[in-house]
Amino acid sequence: MHRDTAELVHAAAGGDRSAWDELESRFGPLMWAVARACGLGPADAADVVQGAWLRLLQHLESIKDPAAVGGWLATTVRREALLLLRKDRPRVYSSEVVEDPDPAAAVLETDGRQLLWKSVSALHEPCRTLLQLVAIDLGSRQTAMRLGLPMGSIGPTRARCLERLRTLISAQETAR
């Protein structure tokens, strides 16, 4: 029986462990991807993902929009990851509980991901290849070699390509 996300949150709050496991199957991979996309190594990413689940456990009954818990988890992971990456972070810390998920996290939903991948394929070069290489986590040096670009230009080119992708997606969403 397929249960929607809000049902799973309510069931987990009521003591249903299988609902929790299903939430984990549904959202764990995207939380991992957000932590890694923020630049965390595997150990820190694992820690941040676990922290987001701990926070959810504590707020299962008070979360504002249970249907949007995927965005809530992604936002929690991103904020925690950015806090962890700060050079001046204290030895002991706690990020604030997310009130409203970042609207941008919606791109992680399945429909959003498929649209994104299609949109990458529609980009001109070097953006298409560059973003495909970014997706498989190829380092800047190898990406530069593959594309025949100077290494120093990879960062700015990536930013420009993401901006193009953003524009393309916004146009497609407006046209829907």
Place this chain on the structure above:
Amino acid sequence: MINDEYFLAALRLAAGNDPMPSHVSAAARDVYGLRVPQARTADPVECAAIRTSSGTRDDDGSHLMRFVTTGLTFDVEMTVGDGLIDVAGQVLPYPGEGTLVDVKTPHLTLTTRIAHNGQFAATGLPPGWVSVVCHRPGHAPVQTGWVRIRP
């Protein structure tokens, strides 16, 4: 506005090149075992009083935090030494005879009976996520928010 991290995360997911390790998934599922039914949450607060009275002393590995909920305050000092964590604190006002305090980490929960002045302590915890739960007879438990302690 789409934050780049979400965009990059979506690309990574679509490429399927860096799947979540199974131990991360298992740890997330195990989190459910830490559930404290009916618990109220005490949230961390910025507190000038504890900073000026004793200082956060982050330099010597100690750190003070205050957590507050209606009718109950936790002052918690966490000290990191030799890769392990000691947690000492006080629940105010004194929550009464028979009160137990759990100091929880994802891997280990240490339970202590609270002293007459509301103080408690637990030593030798692994670094990472920590939370304190106060169980008062006849009341719903109160749990502090989870905080992360670096070794």
